[in-house]
Amino acid sequence: MARAGLTPDRLARAGAELADEIGFDEVTVSELARRFDVKVASLYSHMRNSQDLKTRIALLALEELADRGTAALAGRAGKDALAALGNVYRDYARAHPGRYAAAQLRLDPQVAAASAGGRHSQMTRAILRGYDLTEPDRTHAVRLLGSVFHGYVSLESAGGFSHSAPDSQQSWDRILDALDALLRNWPTSAPS
Numbered sequence: 001m002a003r004a005g006l007t008p009d010r011l012a013r014a015g016a017e018l019a020d021e022i023g024f025d026e027v028t029v030s031e032l033a034r035r036f037d038v039k040v041a042s043l044y045s046h047m048r049n050s051q052d053l054k055t056r057i058a059l060l061a062l063e064e065l066a067d068r069g070t071a072a073l074a075g076r077a078g079k080d081a082l083a084a085l086g087n088v089y090r091d092y093a094r095a096h097p098g099r100y101a102a103a104q105l106r107l108d109p110q111v112a113a114a115s116a117g118g119r120h121s122q123m124t125r126a127i128l129r130g131y132d133l134t135e136p137d138r139t140h141a142v143r144l145l146g147s148v149f150h151g152y153v154s155l156e157s158a159g160g161f162s163h164s165a166p167d168s169q170q171s172w173d174r175i176l177d178a179l180d181a182l183l184r185n186w187p188t189s190a191p192s
Contacts, residue, residue: 006036008046012056019057019098024105027098029053057098058105059115065092065103066119073123077130079180085123086149086176093153100153120146131183141183148179 014035019027028050033040047053065088072084093100107115124142133141152175155161161168 006038006043006046008056011043011046011053012060015053015057016060016096016099016102019102020096021098024054024057024098024101027054027057054102054105055107055111058102058107059111061096061099061103062116062120064096064099065089066116066123068092069120069123073126077127079176081127081130082145082180082183083176085127086145086172086179089149090153090156090172093157097157100157104150128183131186133183133186137186141186144182145179148175 011032015027015032018031018035022031029043029047030040030050032053033043036043047056069085069088072088073081076084089100107117121142124145125138127145128138128141131141152172156168161171
């Protein structure tokens, strides 16, 4: 019988908190059971295994990020929207490092298709409407923005910018300026 009060949602949220504390890679059903002071077996009525738990944490993180991104983009366009979305990812990674790592988890294609992951692409495409890009350049730009946002956030989170000047905030602001300039002046033809 399942312990009263334990639900898949509650366990996923507790797993997300645990990921922020100890790191996403360290999260297991055993660690979660210790948090609730229950036997591991009692959690298996709510999830199959540690991979299932990690998938649930990833889905939660994708949903939280998409909700924050949607709220941040409301009424914004151009560089203002670009900076707003970039800042959502950066701020989320700082506040929730384990959850941010979870959002990068490779999901089963069917699970991914049903997740909030698609909303992330839609938000980026919404930003790009202000830059007059057509396909396939719009898709190239979505990939560029995702790579820059994730790459910068990952390097910064790992301490990659903490040992030198200028301050990482100054670099971030310049990168957003450069991305805006690039998107406004996107090359008109593909290189041969």
